[in-house]
Amino acid sequence: MTTTEAAEQPLSIGEVAERTGLSVHALRFYEREGLLVGPVRRTSGGRRRYTSFDVDWLLICVKLRESGMPLADLKHFAELVRHGPGNEAERLRLLDAHRQxxxxxxxxxxxxxxxxxxxxxxxxxxxxxxxxxxxxxxxx
Amino acid sequence: MTTTEAAEQPLSIGEVAERTGLSVHALRFYEREGLLVGPVRRTSGGRRRYTSFDVDWLLICVKLRESGMPLADLKHFAELVRHGPGNEAERLRLLDAHRQxxxxxxxxxxxxxxxxxxxxxxxxxxxxxxxxxxxxxxxx
DNA sequence: CTACGATCTGGAGCGAGGTCTAGATCAAGT
DNA sequence: ACTTGATCTAGACCTCGCTCCAGATCGTAG
Incomplete structure (x- = not known):
């Protein structure tokens, strides 16, 4: 449970699709659209390797989408997180507005x-x- | 309140738009798509004149749409009603499925x-x- | 080595649900 | 009669959120 050093065994796009309920198409699409916090790691051969961080983020995305958050807002949120600490107040505002x-x-x-x-x-x-x-x- | 002989004063498309929250465009679109129970009456000049029956139906449509019923289902429902009595069981099934x-x-x-x-x-x-x-x- | 399935990229295509435009007509006020 | 604003039709266009295709590549099992 969020151990400091998780035994990270990265997942393939197909496995992530299963775990999140998103299609592999959607996963690639989300990435292209900048909806992920960071770029996804790749194998030497170019295949995507998702970390459990990626999956956690995607699971949140799924919930936000499911509740009707537009992709644009999701992207904005991802950008805030990507830019690191310092904008937590804005993230809070964004989420709270969505909750309303x-x-x-x-x-x-x-x-x-x-x-x-x-x-x-x-x-x-x-x-x-x-x-x-x-x-x-x-x-x- | 649903008196047997209501003092029917028909409404223009703009007035119906106001009352239902649908745009005049959407109203015409719904009509074209066969989502209304009957054809809308017209003035001699060709303008639509909506009865309060039309408006009641549209208000129900709005609620069904707002809760995510696809236009196709709405159309099916309208067809059932249009074909008159005898298919109430199916209408019930349709609505109940939607409620679920x-x-x-x-x-x-x-x-x-x-x-x-x-x-x-x-x-x-x-x-x-x-x-x-x-x-x-x-x-x- | 060979197959075969999973993945890759870039871009086209799609379905839902309207929205908007153009150009004409109608109706009411002055 | 003239102006103004609402409506008319047919049809083009738009946004959203994916989905799918083509053609190439990867990687694992036999």
Missing amino acids: RVDAQIQALEECRSVITWKVGVYAEHLARGEAGGLWDPTA | RVDAQIQALEECRSVITWKVGVYAEHLARGEAGGLWDPTA
């Missing part, structure tokens, strides 16, 4: 959910009554 | 939220300690 957006999203989804649930109820009731009720159609 | 997806989305977002919150905490703590702590950077 996530909260808003959750709220919105819950509202949608309740509308849908209501509508499901309308249909269920209608079906329970054996299609007999005069269900006003256009909106139902 | 929304639930999954909410769960996923909450998980993201907690990851972000944890990360925000890492930065906040770091800053509170006056930048002095040995913050391991790559992932933080």
Whole structure:
């Protein structure tokens, strides 16, 4: 668990793809777009070798993406981290702003959910009554 | 409130845009794509006149879209409604399946939220300690 | 040595969901 | 009648976030 000297056994792009859920295409794409903190190490033959740092970062990226952070913001975040210490306040701001957006999203989804649930109820009731009720159609 | 004979005063596309939050462009696009239950009425001059039924339907569309339902599904739903009574069970299935997806989305977002919150905490703590702590950077 | 699968690069292509433009028409105010 | 602003149609265009292809190379197993 984050030992000072981890037994670093680097992973291939395919292994990282498995571990992160991103496709190998996406991994190369992310790298090209500058979404990674550092350049990925290579073997003498040019194959990518990811460290567990890379993987941890990618796992965070996945969560941020999954919650709707645009690639541009992710890139900005990566740049901040890349430029090292001194800008933690800005990183905090960035993340906190995103968290607020996530909260808003959750709220919105819950509202949608309740509308849908209501509508499901309308249909269920209608079906329970054996299609007999005069269900006003256009909106139902 | 849904009186049998509502005093129908049709709305222009601009007014509907205001009321639904969709752009006039999107409204025309939705119509072309067959996402509306019926064809929109027109004035003699060819301008669209939306009824409150249209608006109600659009408001539901907005909620479904906001919660991530693809236009294709929305179109399918509209077709079911358009074909009148008799397929309520399928409509119910469609909506219920979507509700499940929304639930999954909410769960996923909450998980993201907690990851972000944890990360925000890492930065906040770091800053509170006056930048002095040995913050391991790559992932933080 | 030979195969075969995984990876490499650069760049083209794609699907979703609109957005925007051009040029014409309509409708309301003065 | 004239001006102004909203709408009309058809169709081109755009952003986002990958995905896929071609053609070459690497590296491991037999």
